[in-house]
Amino acid sequence: MSEAYLYPGTKVLINHAGLRDQELLDIFERNRSAFRLMELQAKPIQGNFDMGHLQAIHKHLFQDVYPFAGNLRTTNIGKDNFWFSDYPSISFKANNIFTALKEDNYYQKLKPEQFADKVAVLYSDLNYLHPFREGNGRSTREFFRHLAENAGYELKWSNVPKEQYMEAVIKATDNPSKYMGDLSQVFLKCIKPEAPEWTTPEQPLPLKDVIKLAEGIPGIHNKLNITSEMLKQPVERFKIETTGKGNEKLQFQFKNSQEIHKVLLEKPPFMTAQMKSQWLELAANNIGPIQMKNPGLEL
Structure with missing residues (x-):
């Protein structure tokens, strides 16, 4: 873990509020990013669905919290003995990922099953890239909400329990050939919710x-x-x-x-x-x- 992002002698990320207690920083970050997310949901950031677009979303979400908001990380990071992409190759890999997305016409005019398969692979690739020091998940989810809307779908993450979504992402990133189908099913549920049953209240x-x-x-x-x-x-x-x-x-x-x-x-x-x-x-x-x-x- 690079010391450049941390307050000396701590594991707490340097932040605009000067908080050196992780629990307080978590609360501050959650509240401020949630407010900024509401702004994006009301007025999405326009972009070309490329690295610059993803960086703009990250910058907006975390502008109140971290000095590195919107910037690509300059250190290697990992989680639970899994290491994400090495930082020197982030830009090169991102260019390949987003060029392929553009050539695929941003997944427009696809049936739900086809769209889910495509975005599952893209999501896994971006998760492995993990381009930011912190806030990758929230930025990526918001990016995919915009991408889905552009393709004619409403992406509702709440359709799937968070634990199920996280498990599918981790497994697909670690072993794509075996578990990519699970992540595809998660996306299918998020864009194609089951038809609701009739509700009959006890009293009309x-x-x-x-x-x-x-x-x-x-x-x-x-x-x-x-x-x-x-x-x-x-x-x-x-x-x-x-x-x-x-x-x-x-x-x-x-x-x-x-x-x-x-x-x-x-x-x-x-x-x-x-x-x-x-x-x-x-x-x-x-x-x-x-x-x-x-x-x-x-x-």
């Missing part, structure tokens, strides 16, 4: 409370015109699923009705759960608008 919920359980709210171009009275009407069963465009589809059935209604939900940026709840209550009492104005949301 008013439609406004069902919508509160989702992340989005009804878009204006739904074929179903939701009224204030409908928001107060009890729902017998419902299910919420994520669409390929990053929105949600709500299906529900009112009490004492056989008809199944479908509504596309939009996720407005920066709308908190509290704001959404207040908006629905106002709409249910015929005080505010029922649907958001967003052209292109049709179901």
Whole structure:
């Protein structure tokens, strides 16, 4: 472990906050990088899906924490007796990796299974590269979220338990020929979640409370015109699923009705759960608008 990155006599990375306690640094890093990640999710960094693009993401995520944010490491690093790529060859290997990605048209127009196979190999290659002294995983995951979106997919890491994802990455990096298929299956689950089952609450919920359980709210171009009275009407069963465009589809059935209604939900940026709840209550009492104005949301 190179001393150049550490405070003298410690194993703590030099940081902008001057923290020399690892536990405090972990908390500081987690909070600041989480805030910066929210910024990227609202306004992604534009790039060419190359090393420069990955470095820009790393710099944004860790700009408040580490002086080396966005810079390639200048020391060799390893974990649990596994050594990542030697640092002098990082740029050369990265050029080969990202050139191949460009020649493969950034995995666009691929079926889910094909896309999962491709990104599994790419992820394993970048994990072995481990180009930064710290923060490789978070930067790489955000890079892949952008890459998936560019290829027409929504990549949701939460679809797979963190332990399962980490185990698949480690095994695929250590023994690609044997375990790459496991990592491919992880990516397939992250871009192709299983269809949700119908939820039947013990007591019927008013439609406004069902919508509160989702992340989005009804878009204006739904074929179903939701009224204030409908928001107060009890729902017998419902299910919420994520669409390929990053929105949600709500299906529900009112009490004492056989008809199944479908509504596309939009996720407005920066709308908190509290704001959404207040908006629905106002709409249910015929005080505010029922649907958001967003052209292109049709179901």
